[in-house]
Amino acid sequence: MKNSGELILASTSSARKALMDGLGLPYRTEAPGVDEHVAASLSAEEAVRSLAARKARAVHERHPGAWVLGADQLVEVGRDVLGKPQDRDAARGQLQRLLGHTHAIHTGVCLVGPGGRLTEAVETTRLTFFPVPPEELERYLDTGEWEGCAGSYRVEGQGQALLAKLEGDRTNVQGLPMLSVVRLFRQAGFTFFTRP
Known part of the structure; x- marks a missing residue:
């Protein structure tokens, strides 16, 4: 890595960590610990x-000499935005909205470097789910x-197994759009395929 300073993923998501691991860059994770509420007027x-x-x-405020990658994801169906469900009933309601329909997943990524330099991107992927009967939905909910x-x-x-069609970057659906992430890293001067 050409850049000095450590790389921190501002997330404790196991899915995001697995995607970052695939790049082979040295990094660590740290929970951002922020309020995740935003104005309802925002798209x-x-x-x-x-x-x-x-x-x-x-x-980055805690580690001003580091490079920090942050990410956030929301699901949009029709004009409604879906976040993380509070309980099984909420999850059932969300999935009932998605089954048999097409929806969008938006993921924002932001890379902040030493000196506070910031670059960001938003990636959108469209998914269509199979319509499944209620008993199959309950079995899926049982998986947790x-x-x-x-x-x-x-x-x-x-x-x-719910997925009938996907248009866009599959890694975006998994929580970290790696096409955008790699572009941000390259713009920031990161080098790849280096020996440890």
Whole structure:
């Protein structure tokens, strides 16, 4: 890595960590610990951009010499934005909205470097889910994959069996749009494929 200073992923998500691990860059994770509420007047794209920057800046304030990558994700169906469900009933309601329909996943990413230099991107992927009967939906809810996930599913797990069609970057659906992330890293001068 050409840049001096450590790289920190401002997230404790196991899915985001798995995607970052694939790049082979040395990094560590840290929980941003920020308020995730945004103004209802913001579009889904504006909300994820704002939250990704808030998370990255929060960790960067604690480590001003580091490079910090923040991310946030929301699901949009029709004109409604879906965040993380509070309980199984909320997860059921979210999935009932998505099954048999097409929805969008928006993920914002923000890279803050030494001196506070900031670059950001928003990636959108469109997914169509199969219509499934109520008993199958309940079996999926039994997996517990809905916990902590915007839209109440994980495509890197059993939730991929709900997926009829995907348009865009699959890693975006998993929580970290790696096409955008790599572009931000390259713009910042990171080098890849180096020996440890």
